[in-house]
Amino acid sequence: MKILYCNCTYAKIVPTEVKQSVLRQLSDSGLAFDAVADLCDMSARRDPGLKKIADGGCTKIAACYPRAVKWLFHAGGAPLQDESVTVLNMREDAAVDIVRELVK
């Protein structure tokens, strides 16, 4: 199982306190994870890193709306395998709920 955290660096649309809290708890958790500055930016550049994330099984992604994340990966040339991916929405959900899902 892989964990991906998106910092949404290029825009202030994810509540800062949620982003910071999720990152802090992930950082303290002892779990391995990948953190990217901005998935939108990676998608725009068709960053090969997206494919590395999308490939290889079960992945939990802390980012924004699942529909946006799904099609950002698709637009970036790295479609996600729907059945093996869980997207957690930091724009809408509380940090505590997101972290609970990530560490489960």
Place this chain on the structure above:
Amino acid sequence: MSRTEGKNLRVLLYEGPGSTPLENEARYQALSSLLNNGFEVTRPVEGQQVAPPDDSPLLILGLLKHPPDVAADVEVYVRNLADMSPVDAAREVREETGARALEAWKPWFPVIDFDRCTNCMQCLTFCLFDVYAVDKQQKITVQNQDNCKTDCPACSRVCPEVAILFPKYAKGPINGDVVREQDVQREAMKVDITTLLGGDLYGSLRTRQREARARFSTERDESKALLERKRCLGKLKKSLDIPDEVLMTLPSAEDIEERAARAKAKLAKRQAGSQTVRDSRPAPSDKEWGI
């Protein structure tokens, strides 16, 4: 170089054998500052999975007693956090590798939800900035992301299927939130541009321009014409949520007509079974648009 080109630097925050583990606060600060400066960061833990390296240069950062052994088929750089801050180390390696720097741009471009898209080409016809094209499979695609006008979601507003997302947009469903039945109905109303502007869009622009010219010639009342233009643009802005900056860069009515004719001809050609894949012409420059 386009703002969407170039490799990012990936930073591996190493705390394995041969290093001193970071304090929790130091690890969080390192992660946060690196991400806020546009770097990608991996925190590996033995026995757990992370994304494998791609072809981006890799920087190994940690409180290192000796350089770790890393088997990776990419450029690897090592810096010791005992000697410098995480961001200074990453910036130094970024300069050395020519990796991409954090840019002052919002990644703003349309993302198509192909579960909803019906390939109606309305977005291609509507967008005045050549953002859309048709791919080899005759499917709508986003071709020139750099041409998209930041904070303008107008094409998603005219999409009858609510299939165009702008993930950085404030409100749903354009931001990727779930599409509800009432969203589809609302967009279906907006898509009727003929109703929106009281007639055919291009005809309407033509008429307004003719009327404005007539007013200039008869009344010489520049202020009335400007007021009329402002009123029309205000209506368009409100209906489609178009930012002021984008309205300021709109091409003239003649340019719009020419663009529409070109798009229609292109579509007709494709529908006739042409093998043409992409418009090989470069996107019109600001000068060509008359901006």
